[in-house]
Amino acid sequence: MLSPHPRDPAAMPRLLLSVLAIALLWPGVQLSELDLGVLLAADSQSEMGRFVAAFWPPAHQDEFLQLLAQATLQTLAIATAGMVLALLLAIPAALLASRALSLSAASRGGQPSWLGQAVRWPVRGLLIFLRSVPEIVWALLFVRAVGLGPTAGVLAIAITYAGMLGKVYAEIFESVEQRPMHALLQAGSGRLSAFAYGILPNAAAELTSYTLYRWECAIRASVVMGFVGAGGLGQQLDLSMRMFAGGEVASMLLTFLLLVLLADALSRLLRGRLA
């Protein structure tokens, strides 16, 4: 029989969690020097206000629009070229890193041998390393290594996105039904053909949709890449902001909004058709 006034078993964990949250939040506020008041303070408002007031009308001189169009095309090109290079790196890496292609797993009930695992781990580690360093840091490094311009942006996207795509591709290969692949392997077919017939048909839709999602992300990333000198819209945006040219900033933000919406729509269309 329970006691007449049972205690709530969740009370203690909840209390501890709240105390922990406050204990972590307090130094967090200190460290980040959080101060929402600055948004309302008069002097910063006037400075921001002057800048934002210059947003209207957005700049629309012919030469500026030409420059804008070029920068936009460059941004798109950086994202696309970066994605293609990333795919060239990611596909072999994913095939190497995924347990799905393990020959030993096919004959051991899904459990790969330790030797196979030992070979796969360094590849996984490399992928994790590539994706964990933010793309803009890679861009900064490549700007120092190969000079200012879009090449650094393309390389940065290629490197980071190779890591992201490779890791997720490997996970997707492992998440689909493994038995068709194992059956083919046990029937003596080669690994790549077994992969193409046993796994690819099931994984294709998810692979396509993830790749398109990443392409959208790459467009966003390539915009900001310009802030460290890697070409595209960001570089123009950085320049205009330094010169406090509100109208130019406004047109560029609008272009950027358009670009993002366009990429959104295009990737939805492609997803509907291909996946």
Next chain:
Amino acid sequence: MKRLGNLALLLALGLGIWASFAYLGLQLGSLFSEQSLTQMSRYAVRFLQPDLSSTHLQAIARGTLETLAMSALGTLLAALLGLLLALPAAGRCGGLAEALARLLLNALRAIPELVWAALMVLAAGLGPNAGTLALALHTAGVLGRLFAEALENTPAAPAEAIRLQGGGQLAAFCYGTLPNLWPQLLAYTLYRWENNIRMASVLGFVGAGGLGQMLYVSLSLFQEAQASTVILAMLALVLAVDALSSWSRQRWVRQ
């Protein structure tokens, strides 16, 4: 017909890719030529000896904590603001409020963190406060949209039942909707936090504090040894947050 359309689509895709490379005029051949490869590897080698002196490590520890605090607080503020905006955006407060909230969310989302950070540095001055606000504003747009979607997909019956017993709007939301909703909110928030920790470590490039500022400064001064330590710290931070958020996902989201 559909097959023909797909073929045309693939052709256009190939054309787009070719055009991208042509437009940029990338010289991949010269990029991977012996000369540029040796130059790049010489540059890379300078990173192989990270500066592990204790003064530098202390500065890095502070920068790491600052970055962590920026990302966590930015995400937290964004989650609160996003939830506030998601309620009207999911059509809970009438049509006009819905349209306005959606417009605001899209505007917040469309401007990237780095641009927000540059704007916030103007408003709030150099330092981590600008970075936190920038992260909060952009992420509020992203989370608000996701939250609104989740809100629309949550069954309405439990909250309606509480309204029928005379409960208030807020009580009905907290008791009827939130229990079904919050695991999804948490999943989205954790996902954005993982993103924001990467972002927080680079917002310093425009002067918004954290590890990014240290990296930018040391690379500008050609101190590759110091920069290399900063990159290692970023790496450790990202991996730690990934592990933490995947643990909390296991614990609270998938039960």
Next chain:
Amino acid sequence: MSLRLSGAHLQHSHSVHALRGVDLTIARGERVAIIGPSGAGKSSLLNLLATALPPSAGQVEVLGRAPWRLSARQRQQLRTQIGLIHQAPPLPARQRVVTAVLAGKLGQWSLLRSLVSLLYPLDIPGARAALARLDLADKLFAQCQQLSGGQLQRVGIARVLYQAPQLLLADEPVSAMDPVLAGHTLSVLCQHAQREGITLVASLHAVELALAHFPRIIGVREGRIAFDCPAAEVDQPRLDALYANQQLLTPTPPSPAPSLQIPRC
């Protein structure tokens, strides 16, 4: 006078007449069972009485007040005195039973008390007592998703018992329970109504249960009241007429559990 419907029509949006001109008076403290074939309008009638829907035409009076002539605030006030037991209690899957039961008094609690109770249940003994009457006290801290359909129905009943309303409405309250448990649960409800002197109106699927527990029976067919008489006067010809040509409705499939989206990054 506890309940009065006069000439009440109810028309759903897709132009189906759920109720056509219902006249009904139920006095305070009465216990009434509503029976009839599926789709006859039993649930619509209860929803009308619970003030969930306004009538398309006609008058509704609940606990001596006309709910649709009150202001929204006064109507919420009135609703705190009405308890509706749902056939499939709409309880969030991850809510704990104790919170689900305490939600019964949300209309009477201040906002602060409601919010604090969400974090730490403020009236554990009360929730436990309500559950104990339905032999569910051991599930006090379980999550709703861990319970069976019949147990969930009993949690829904416990919530309304905890709410302690003046008017108890029940829509097929025992449909997911086995006959013995169903009889026991109904007698708990009836005893509660009798002891507190409150009005109980329940729609029931099983005629035997209705006849065994309720003094007054209302037969509903095609949106109209077919008969309204003491239980003793309900005979086989009346029942045969009530359930004549009943189509076997396929049960609606249960809605799938909401799936979580976990973004990959």
